[in-house]
Amino acid sequence: MTDDVLAEIRPTFVRRFLAIGMLIALGAVLVYLGLGSSAAGFVLQVLFLALGVGALLLAERVRRATAVSLELTETGLRESGGRMICAMADIATVERGAFAFKPSNGFVIRLKAAAPRAWAPGLWWRFGRRLGVGGVTSSAQARFMADMIAMRLAGQTGLRDPRKR
Numbered sequence: 001m002t003d004d005v006l007a008e009i010r011p012t013f014v015r016r017f018l019a020i021g022m023l024i025a026l027g028a029v030l031v032y033l034g035l036g037s038s039a040a041g042f043v044l045q046v047l048f049l050a051l052g053v054g055a056l057l058l059a060e061r062v063r064r065a066t067a068v069s070l071e072l073t074e075t076g077l078r079e080s081g082g083r084m085i086c087a088m089a090d091i092a093t094v095e096r097g098a099f100a101f102k103p104s105n106g107f108v109i110r111l112k113a114a115a116p117r118a119w120a121p122g123l124w125w126r127f128g129r130r131l132g133v134g135g136v137t138s139s140a141q142a143r144f145m146a147d148m149i150a151m152r153l154a155g156q157t158g159l160r161d162p163r164k165r
Contacts, residue, residue: 003073007145008080011066011123015136019066019122020059027055058121065120066136072145077109077133085124086111086131091153096146106134107146 030052034045069080076087086109096107103124109131119125122135134142 003075005071005073007072007141007148008069009133009137009141009145010069011136012138016062016066016122019136020063023055023059023062027052027059030055062121062136066122068120068123070124070133070137070145072148077131077149079120085118085126086115088149088152090115091149092129094146094150094153096143101130101132103132103134105137105139106132106142108132109149 030048032052033040034048034050034052037045037048040048070085071078071080074088075084076090077085079085090111090113091109092112093110094107095110096102100108102108111129111131114128115126115131117127123137124131124133124135126132133145
C-alpha cells in the first residue's frame with residue numbers, strides 16, 4: 001500500500017471567506033450591542049458580549065480548520081497536515097444522497113465502530129459512527145472523493161457490477 005493521494009478536497013476561497021466573514025460580522029455586531037446599549041440591562045449586555053466573543057472565537061477556529069485540505073489515500077482519509085481522520089478499514093458505507101444527514105456540499109461516512117468525537121468547523125465532523133465531510137468545500141471534489149471511497153469499498157467486499165458476468 002502506498003501513501004499516494006487518490007482524491008483531495010480543498011476549501012474554496014469564496015465559501016471560506018464568506019463563512020469567516022459572516023462569523024466576524026455577527027461577533028462584531030453582538031459585541032457592539034453588548035458594549036453600546038445600556039438600556040438593555042446588565043444581563044443582556046453580558047449575554048451579547050459572551051455570544052459576540054464566542055462568534056469571534058468560532059471564526060478563528062473556522063479559519064484554522066479550513067486552512068488545510070482533506071486527502072484520501074490507500075490507508076484512509078486524512079488532513080493535509082497529517083492528522084488521520086479515519087482509516088479505510090474502518091469505513092462501512094458512504095452516503096451522499098439528497099436525504100442523507102450530511103454537511104453542505106459533502107457526504108457522510110458510516111464507520112464500522114464508534115470513534116472519538118472531533119470537529120474541524122467548515123470541513124468535517126465525527127460523532128459516534130458518523131463522519132461528515134463538507135461545508136466550505138467544493139461539491140464536485142466531495143462527490144469525486146465519495147465515489148472513490150465507494151469504489152474502494154466495492155472492490156474490498158468483492159461486489160461486482162450486476163451487468164457484467
